[in-house]
Amino acid sequence: MPIQRQTQVDYEVLCYELGVTVEELLELVKKKDIHLSKKLSSVSLNQVIDEYNDNLARLRSTGRRSESTLNTYRNFLKRVKDYVLTHYPDLQINEFNENTILEILEKSQPRKSETLAANTLNKYMAIMRSMLGYAFESGYTDKDLKYKLPIQTDTSLPRYLNDEQVEKVLKGALQKTYGYRKRAMLIFLLGTGCRVSELTNLKLEDFNMDENIIFIRKGKGNKERYVPIFKEVKNAITQYLKISGVTEWKPGLNGYLFSQDEGHVREKKVLDRSVQYLVRGLFDDIGLGKNYTVHSFRHTFAVNCLKFGMKESYLMQILGHEDPHTTAKYTKLFPADLKEEIMKGYPFPFEKLLNELI
Template sequence: MSIKIQTNLDYEAFCEELGLTLEELLHIVNNKDKHLSPPQTIVPLVQVIDEYVNNIKKLEKLNRRSETTLSTYLNFLERVKAFVNKNQPNLSVSELNEDIIYELLDDSTPRKNEKLSPNTVNKYMAIVRSVLKYALLRGYTEKDLRNKFTLGTISTLPRYLNDLQAKEVLNRALQKTYGYRKRAMLLFLLGTGCRVSELTNLKVCDFIVDENLIFIRKGKGNKERYIPIFNKVKTTVLNYLKMSGVEKWSPDIKGYLFSPDEGLEREKKVLDRSVQYLVRGLFDSMGLGKDYTVHTFRHTFAVNCLKNGIREEILMQMLGHEDPKTTAIYTKLKSQDLKEEVMKYYPFPFEELLKDMI
């Protein structure tokens, strides 16, 4: 009698992660003995990359990766292909190593004396490891080669703005062309903690004024959530809408909230890269380094929430995090802020004890 084996594994999600279709996964399982035997031919790396890219493109609609992440994958793998075709066109997937990737990164860095951040290097190594995982599952390699590409352990402080910096960046945004829109976008980011892609995909009808809620329709992993509207954000956005031709908010307005279009139609949306370019220019003018990006507004929101008593599990839901460890990053304060927070409670009993001892 056959025994039915049940599992809670989400096969669709598993296939998405590997860049495979369900049919291809079944083919691999049905031919597992062939997979365990050495490959009959040497498979060029560029061929594996092409197959991997084609698979993740086919699964694009179902993929849990955001548009930005998917674009990063595709752009980096195109750079790898170009580099390999130029220098070692016959390189096999088994011959790929860290030295080749580091050589590629050194060769393609815009400024030769500018080092890539550990986070960026980790991101590229993770992409390479995903390709090698695909190669292993397709039987193109005998061994799991992912351990050849190490991911560094990184402990970073959140890059957030203090109150004066936040005020300055908003004032500078207001001086720009269409400054009323640009300032409203940045204040929205500061007051909601939204990702830039969530901001640009927001519709007027998602800004639910009657219930003081914001519907985030396209978060990371295409997950939806609601977040509260703080009064300052609500006032700012409603004023912006009036200035851009929407006298009164209505749930019937289906156009984009932040749009270069004026009036009720609002068919075009502000692009992610436009917001990123705006923020980079503002931060450069303020003397803030490259570590400060559009994501800094999200960090600033999170740190301020925690400093003002919002519990981590609540903040986790507001930010759309799945892992509490991700939210916990925001509990780390800059040294000056840490000192100020601690000194609020000065003198502590230990300080009094030290006085007695002295």
């Protein structure tokens, strides 16, 4: 039996204040319901995707979304749209149900992937949830379907490389075409903990030689931060720049730090996917499975920082973590006695670490 809810609204008084009769008010509500019903039944899923993409572009123009986020969302939604056009060309947004959503999630993954890792699935879920939330708020659906997509829990520990694996990967990179650039990029990832999208977007002007810091502009979550550049990383980068045509460091250089074209102009940046493809090949060469990715360099940096005594609060700032629990997961990789030593925060000999690895 439905619960009866009483309101405090006196509709006769309301109609009097609005200057309409009760019958006119009821007719207005009825027309609104008819209009909403027509709206719900006449909007295709692909139309909503197009409008949602336009909304993302507006958010990007106001600085509320990063270019990296925009590209990630658009690439995934393009695969969704292509799949829908092939299999459900007439699918209306209000006909979209949980089973269809999960089917599209499964089928809209990159071609080369065999299975989706929990983090990747969660990323796709988040995009779909955001798009479905937009559809509901825009009045295109009569219920908010985003709550049908739960976030998956991944309890696995971060995958990081040991010293021997790092050495093999760096040697392998040097054997590739433009090996000096590829090795320098991997040393940078290893020695800064930066994300691959942050590496590919770095400009020469972001590299402060005098202060030994790198400015990370608009990283994950559209946030900015500074990252220290330790001696051995700096040496590797400056050596790469000399080989690639930056023979003299001058203020005002604004090309990409890691660029496909060489010299001082450097307008053509290295693509994220190129770095990912490089790392995947190097990992395959030394027998590391699919659960190792380019992000494993970031994990390796974090683990080594903790091994050599960096406080979690400092590491959290360098990595750009907002949630302390994200950083704390790395301590689970050590036995209790080593964790106790880490928390004491003894001096951090990063140059010694890099000398050993590089």
